[in-house]
Amino acid sequence: MIPSLQQFIKNPKDTTSLLSSIEKQKQSIFVG
Amino acid sequence: MTRSSRSPTSLPGAAGTPVVNRRDLLKLLGVTAGAVTLPEILAACGSGKSGGGGTTSKVVTVGSNASDAVPKQAYVDVFAKAKAATGLDIQVNTVDHNTFQQQINTYLQGTPQDVFFWFAGNRMNFFAQKGLATPISDVWGKIGPNFTEALKAASTGTDGQQYFVPFYYYPWAVFYRKSVFEQHGYQPAKTWDEYVALLKQQQKDGLTPLAMADDGGWPVMGTFDYINMRTNGYQFHIDLMNGKQSWTDARVKTTFDHWAEILPYHDLQGGLARKWEEAAATLAQKKTAMFLLGMFVGQQFQGADKDDLDFFAFPEINPQFGQDSVEAPIDGFMLSRKLKNEDGSKKLLEYLAGAEAVQAYLKSDPNNIAANTKADTSGYNSLQKKAVELIGAGRTSSRR
Numbered sequence: 103m104i105p106s107l108q109q110f111i112k113n114p115k116d117t118t119s120l121l122s123s124i125e126k127q128k129q130s131i132f133v134g
Numbered sequence: 135m136t137r138s139s140r141s142p143t144s145l146p147g148a149a150g151t152p153v154v155n156r157r158d159l160l161k162l163l164g165v166t167a168g169a170v171t172l173p174e175i176l177a178a179c180g181s182g183k184s185g186g187g188g189t190t191s192k193v194v195t196v197g198s199n200a201s202d203a204v205p206k207q208a209y210v211d212v213f214a215k216a217k218a219a220t221g222l223d224i225q226v227n228t229v230d231h232n233t234f235q236q237q238i239n240t241y242l243q244g245t246p247q248d249v250f251f252w253f254a255g256n257r258m259n260f261f262a263q264k265g266l267a268t269p270i271s272d273v274w275g276k277i278g279p280n281f282t283e284a285l286k287a288a289s290t291g292t293d294g295q296q297y298f299v300p301f302y303y304y305p306w307a308v309f310y311r312k313s314v315f316e317q318h319g320y321q322p323a324k325t326w327d328e329y330v331a332l333l334k335q336q337q338k339d340g341l342t343p344l345a346m347a348d349d350g351g352w353p354v355m356g357t358f359d360y361i362n363m364r365t366n367g368y369q370f371h372i373d374l375m376n377g378k379q380s381w382t383d384a385r386v387k388t389t390f391d392h393w394a395e396i397l398p399y400h401d402l403q404g405g406l407a408r409k410w411e412e413a414a415a416t417l418a419q420k421k422t423a424m425f426l427l428g429m430f431v432g433q434q435f436q437g438a439d440k441d442d443l444d445f446f447a448f449p450e451i452n453p454q455f456g457q458d459s460v461e462a463p464i465d466g467f468m469l470s471r472k473l474k475n476e477d478g479s480k481k482l483l484e485y486l487a488g489a490e491a492v493q494a495y496l497k498s499d500p501n502n503i504a505a506n507t508k509a510d511t512s513g514y515n516s517l518q519k520k521a522v523e524l525i526g527a528g529r530t531s532s533r534r
Binding site for chain 2: 103104107108110111112114115117118120121122124125128
């Protein structure tokens with residue numbers, strides 16, 4: 103999450119892939 | 135918070151609306167970057183000596199994250215009074231705030247101190263449900279009258295037991311210097327359009343509109359939390375943080391679109407590595423016009439400058455949600471699972487739950503609000519009074 107938000111601040115134009123990345127990260131955290 | 139928590143957290147509001155804390159998010163998402171790789175500093179500092187475990191021991195060990203100068207000194211005062219009042223030998227180990235946050239999981243599984251500093255709500259429950267904290271429902275049987283039901287709820291785990299003693303809380307808001315606003319004729323923004331217009335005007339006037347820091351990774355999360363709560367509502371935000379909503383939902387994209395709109399008005403150069411204290415200094419020096427942070431930002435203002443500090447609530451984005459949520463983390467204390475001195479630890483918690491303890495704290499760090507409803511608030515400064523107003527009645531959100 104922190105790296106993702108910092109990535110957004112560095113490059114705020116590509117949020118679609120960023121949010122997909124956070125969602126995948128979330129799933130890996132919440133699954134199990 | 136004194137840098138204590140710094141993280142935005144959501145409080146349940148007066149109307150049952152909790153406030154969100156960004157730090158919680160980190161924990162909920164398990165994203166505390168680096169948590170696994172950092173050296174086990176905290177564990178190494180664990181309570182190795184506690185005088186033997188019996189109920190007769192007077193030694194109680196405390197793990198503190200209050201490493202910033204102002205809160206650290208304030209806690210020296212608090213524990214001196216606690217020692218005098220309880221007769222306990224209180225041994226405090228203070229660890230760098232961000233390190234403490236990052237190491238907490240490892241710390242609690244190692245040899246933690248008896249009492250440790252932490253936060254209410256989900257962050258508390260996270261460790262309570264992992265079995266890393268000792269329930270203190272018996273303590274609450276004595277201290278309960280000192281706190282509101284909302285604060286009790288924030289101190290209660292999903293198993294119905296209490297695990298947390300609230301000490302103080304503070305809101306996150308848009309801080310500014312009154313003299314700068316007066317000089318340029320600025321008005322606090324109530325809506326997003328007003329906010330964006332204000333940012334543009336400040337930039338035109340030669341100011342950097344928004345101070346920025348992100349050392350430790352938590353400061354910018356406050357911006358995300360507020361934009362998401364204002365755009366999609368508190369419940370959506372909480373659900374997103376709890377993994378119940380998708381980050382690919384179009385509503386989240388809208389949040390980031392809003393954020394992208396104001397990003398250029400931040401003090402971006404070096405901003406990600408900047409400490410919050412350094413960013414606060416730019417506000418104090420009138421280089422930046424505003425700073426979205428917790429009220430602990432006041433620790434960096436002294437004398438007349440402190441009286442010049444003011445704030446406004448994060449502006450409305452979606453009229454459906456207005457400004458109905460406030461980020462207001464609650465700092466306090468918990469007991470680890472491996473207590474060396476349970477009786478002494480609970481005795482200390484009872485003291486810390488009293489009015490005298492938090493009054494002693496706020497005397498040197500008046501950048502927070504007492505959680506204890508019996509604490510004397512007659513000496514509150516204007517910022518504290520305004521914070522009580524912001525978090526308290528009248529708003530849908532917040533006050534635990």
